[in-house]
Amino acid sequence: VNGEEELMAAGRPLDGRSPSVKDVAAAAGVSLGTVSNVLNRPAVVSVATRERVERAMVDLGFVRNEFARQLRMGTSRTLAYVMLDATNPFFTDVAQGIEAAAERADLTLVICNSNNRASREQAHLAHLLEQRVQGILMTPVDPVAPWIGAVADRGVPLVIVDRTRDDERFCCVAVDDMLGGRLAIEHLVDQGHRRVAFIGGPSSLGQVRERYVGAQRAWIEAGLPAEDLVALPTSALSVTEGRGAGERLAGLPSSRRPTAAFCANDLVALGLLQHAIGAGLKVPSDLAIVGFDDIVFAAAAAVPLTSVRQPREELGRTAAELLLSEANDKDHVHQRVLFQPELVARASTLS
Amino acid sequence: VNGEEELMAAGRPLDGRSPSVKDVAAAAGVSLGTVSNVLNRPAVVSVATRERVERAMVDLGFVRNEFARQLRMGTSRTLAYVMLDATNPFFTDVAQGIEAAAERADLTLVICNSNNRASREQAHLAHLLEQRVQGILMTPVDPVAPWIGAVADRGVPLVIVDRTRDDERFCCVAVDDMLGGRLAIEHLVDQGHRRVAFIGGPSSLGQVRERYVGAQRAWIEAGLPAEDLVALPTSALSVTEGRGAGERLAGLPSSRRPTAAFCANDLVALGLLQHAIGAGLKVPSDLAIVGFDDIVFAAAAAVPLTSVRQPREELGRTAAELLLSEANDKDHVHQRVLFQPELVARASTLS
DNA sequence: TTGTATGCGTTATCAA
DNA sequence: TTGATAACGCATACAA
Secondary structure (H helix, E strand, O other): OHHHHHHHHHHOOOOOOOOOHHHHHHHHOOOHHHHHHHHHOHHHOOHHHHHHHHHHHHHHOOOOOHHHHHHHHOOOOEEEEEEOOOOOHHHHHHHHHHHHHHHHOOOEEEEEEOOOOHHHHHHHHHHHHHOOOOEEEEOOOOOOOHHHHHHHHOOOOEEEEOOOOOOOOOEEEEEOHHHHHHHHHHHHHHOOOOOEEEEEOOOOOHHHHHHHHHHHHHHHHOOOOHHHEEEEEOOOOOHHHHHHHHHHHHHOOOOOOOOEEEEOOHHHHHHHHHHHHHOOOOOOOOOEEEEEEOOOOOOOEOOOOEEEEOOHHHHHHHHHHHHHHHHHOOOOOOOEEEEOOEEEOOOOOOO | OHHHHHHHHHHOOOOOOOOOHHHHHHHHOOOHHHHHHHHHOHHHOOHHHHHHHHHHHHHHOOOOOHHHHHHHHOOOOEEEEEEOOOOOHHHHHHHHHHHHHHHHOOOEEEEEEOOOOHHHHHHHHHHHHHOOOOEEEEOOOOOOOHHHHHHHHOOOOEEEEOOOOOOOOOEEEEEOHHHHHHHHHHHHHHOOOOOEEEEEOOOOOHHHHHHHHHHHHHHHHOOOOHHHEEEEEOOOOOHHHHHHHHHHHHHOOHHHOOOEEEEOOHHHHHHHHHHHHHOOOOOOOOOEEEEEEOOOOOOOEOOOOEEEEOOHHHHHHHHHHHHHHHHHOOOOOOOEEEEOOEEEOOOOOOO
16 A cells, blocks of 8 residues: 555656655655655664655755745845945955855855945845845945844844944944045155045945045145145946046146045046056156055056055955854844055055 | 734734734734735725734834745745856856846846855755746856756756857857957967967866867968967966966967967956066067956056957846746747857057 | 654635 | 635654
């Protein structure tokens, strides 16, 4: 009788849907619980039946249904990183650091790209909450957006990466942008520049503001007149915007034209550099350029780019570790980690 | 009695777990089915109760459990892209194209990074199958890996991006790498080069092989001796490997040293360029360089890089559209789409 | 060592 | 218009 059932079960068609533990159980002639044991506590089941079940699994092409599994278990094994701009190598390096930490903890990392749009960010966040992810790392479009706090309020561990927000509800891992701005300006002043452009935007980006403020302070402390640090706002931190800024810079009357530019990131700096060279300017003698991030392409640029280096992978790794700490340690206390950037001087400022 | 129950329900603690439809129903004093209706067919429920339920939802901070939802529905609303190398701007551009198409179809895209490792790729794929994703796009480490066919056999729509494989089970979207290799070599021969290096690897990468074969054919057809197209294998397509290849190139006896290099991608080309400039070589007069992909940083390089351009976003978009077609159209027929690359000549080869 | 029964949170089918 | 109830596939406590 048992054998007959087995044959019938094995022959039963699955009409398109993928085989479940129940199907495997039927095919192997065992109970559903035994199949589950094979999956989760193989030690507890006899070798003979285990082999029979495993055989049935491969025959049927059984694949665990993660939804059912995690519905039952109540928690998922995935981490998420909501990235600000997937085309910026800085963030992909941060993601590498996160991924390394996630892999060590045997968690899967899914990466979402908000592409600098608050609406996308919000949509991703909502989706991730519905997915009951273990935790979320994010580089927000705007760190003070209310929905970020809402995530933390729901009890989902959250870590802000490369931004800060004075909030008791989550950890932040960032780089001291104000110091970065200071380093850039001190270097340019050291090199003898007395009129400098700050290029970057939009000013809604906190890191742009902070880099600018750091630059301003260093400028004032050097005893230079405030109006000689001229801000050229851009609408994004991209190569294209950098090129555009180059045009506007060239359009300034020579009396007011800066001899150096501090760009809010390397993409802008590379765009500016590209435009400058195209316009026949010599870098650094006609125009010195400092970038920010020290992405891998900065050193390979037309003129190797002086840049403010951030510890990219370490940023990601640390953020992931804080997230895991929050998820696992009952007495985790939120921290605000601030890394120190360092200036890497190259040909774009060294005459 | 009803009011009393409502109060009791509202007061019931959730001991940490997030509120479910049941909790919402209790808090709103309605049945579970009504809550579900509010979520899925709001038109069918009266305004008064709907508002009461919605109020209860925000009060409790209700968030749909995607696991339960999709367990019930049988299918998820997510697409996945298993990327080969997240730090290569080429692939992030492809991902942008995919994402655009996914967004239009109201699907969420999750990005996984195999980081050039077959084991990671396999792990990601297994996880995605367990997640019951609607479909998978991937740029495989090795297109003939058996587990790729296994995915298709399970009935999960799959599209190979930027690689080809002669297989009836899925679509491929790629660029004619052989033509790309041909274009690069024809251009270099046009420029008068008679000894050229092909730099790239590992040769297990089909696209490296194809670009090489295309180069070889064009070389032979130009009537040049086969041994004057010298292959310098690398162990990866990275900036670092490009620099290393530069050293090996410099180490060749001058009689056998090529006057030009065709690199299997732009990262290698940028590394080579960096090394060449560091070694005091003039590009292109001492060494001409052609890259592949035309990533955004190619034009901004130390010497703007001649490169073979691929339609990156279009590649991604087309792949995603084929995937959606396979997922939705009953009579979808698998296709092999091959885009034509084009050579973009810049200073690194133009004297 | 194996089988049975229950529930996770949701949607869908009924009946009321 | 609403409420009761049955799956979805899995893991587990408990019974055998």
